[in-house]
Amino acid sequence: xxxxxLEIAMDGPVxxxxxxxxxxxxxxxxxxxxxxxxxxxxxxADDATRAVVLSGNGKSFSAGADLAWMKEQAGLxxxxxxxxxxxxxxxxxxxxxxxxxxxxxxxxxxxxxxxxLTAAVDVAVCxxxxxFGLTEVKLGIVPAVISPFVLQKIGAGRARTLFLTGERFxxxxxxxxxxxxxxxxxxxxxSAVQASIDExxxxxxxxxxxxxxxxxxxxxxSLEDAVPVTSKWIADLRATDEAKEGFTAFLxxxxxxxxx
Ligand code: COA
Numbered sequence: 079x080x081x082x083x084l085e086i087a088m089d090g091p092v093x094x095x096x097x098x099x100x101x102x103x104x105x106x107x108x109x110x111x112x113x114x115x116x117x118x119x120x121x122x123a124d125d126a127t128r129a130v131v132l133s134g135n136g137k138s139f140s141a142g143a144d145l146a147w148m149k150e151q152a153g154l155x156x157x158x159x160x161x162x163x164x165x166x167x168x169x170x171x172x173x174x175x176x177x178x179x180x181x182x183x184x185x186x187x188x189x190x191x192x193x194x195l196t197a198a199v200d201v202a203v204c205x206x207x208x209x210f211g212l213t214e215v216k217l218g219i220v221p222a223v224i225s226p227f228v229l230q231k232i233g234a235g236r237a238r239t240l241f242l243t244g245e246r247f248x249x250x251x252x253x254x255x256x257x258x259x260x261x262x263x264x265x266x267x268x269s270a271v272q273a274s275i276d277e278x279x280x281x282x283x284x285x286x287x288x289x290x291x292x293x294x295x296x297x298x299x300s301l302e303d304a305v306p307v308t309s310k311w312i313a314d315l316r317a318t319d320e321a322k323e324g325f326t327a328f329l330x331x332x333x334x335x336x337x338x
Pocket of ligand 1: 101102103105137138140141142143144145146187189190191213214217
């Protein structure tokens with residue numbers, strides 16, 4: 079499959095997905111929505127992929143939705159407008175649900191949907207000077223399709239300020255409020271991304287996928303309701319071949335097979 083708006087490259091078990099519309103700061107239009115969805119479905123289905131890095135070529139990670147495309151969509155008959163919006167919402171869901179861990183390499187600007195993509199990945203690493211913002215209100219719209227992903231990372235309280243004011247904030251603040259995992263100096267961005275990848279690759283692949291699913295299944299439960307779910311989860315997981323290998327490797331003082 080060849081992509082027009084993305085660059086895809088494998089580096090061993092790591093799949094790099096790079097937004098590639100640098101002239102418009104990687105704003106996403108319908109083609110990007112289609113291709114990102116396909117790229118993350120492909121990553122999910124590929125046994126050779128153990129982690130995905132999402133990044134943007136050029137000056138900025140992403141300036142969010144392409145405003146020329148948004149204007150075009152707004153002019154369509156309502157059913158088509160609604161179908162396009164659902165397709166965009168499903169792109170974020172496909173990224174967030176990908177069974178392979180997704181690391182975001184965020185630099186320059188990550189505005190509107192760019193902040194949304196940052197929220198949809200598992201481990202976001204950004205530069206301290208990167209500019210974020212849920213800026214949609216400045217355009218007379220709201221951060222609707224990205225809201226579930228952003229709310230999961232920063233909570234409703236912080237979202238009330240940031241969604242309503244549309245104010246911009248830097249990478250340090252993004253780390254403080256939990257939108258990103260780490261904010262680092264520009265020169266350290268690639269090594270910080272690599273450090274997260276190394277951590278992910280040293281973990282059992284099925285365990286990483288299970289950890290992601292665990293969060294989705296448990297986050298909304300009461301402590302009481304969680305008991306049957308989490309106890310079954312660990313009972314099932316600790317009986318897998320991967321867990322047996324993990325326990326045995328530790329007790330034998332050797333590296334587990336998935337690290338060789
Ligand atoms: N949609 C469509 N085009 C966009 C875009 C967007 N979201 N963001 C940037 N572009 C285009 C600009 O129109 C410009 O096109 P031109 O070269 O034909 O004039 C080009 O990308 C470069 O943008 P520019 O503003 O000159 O670059 P910059 O590096 O100085 O600033 C941003 C980058 C991201 C800070 C600035 O472009 C911006 O604020 N964009 C809007 C972001 C936004 O509000 N996103 C929310 C979308 S819901």
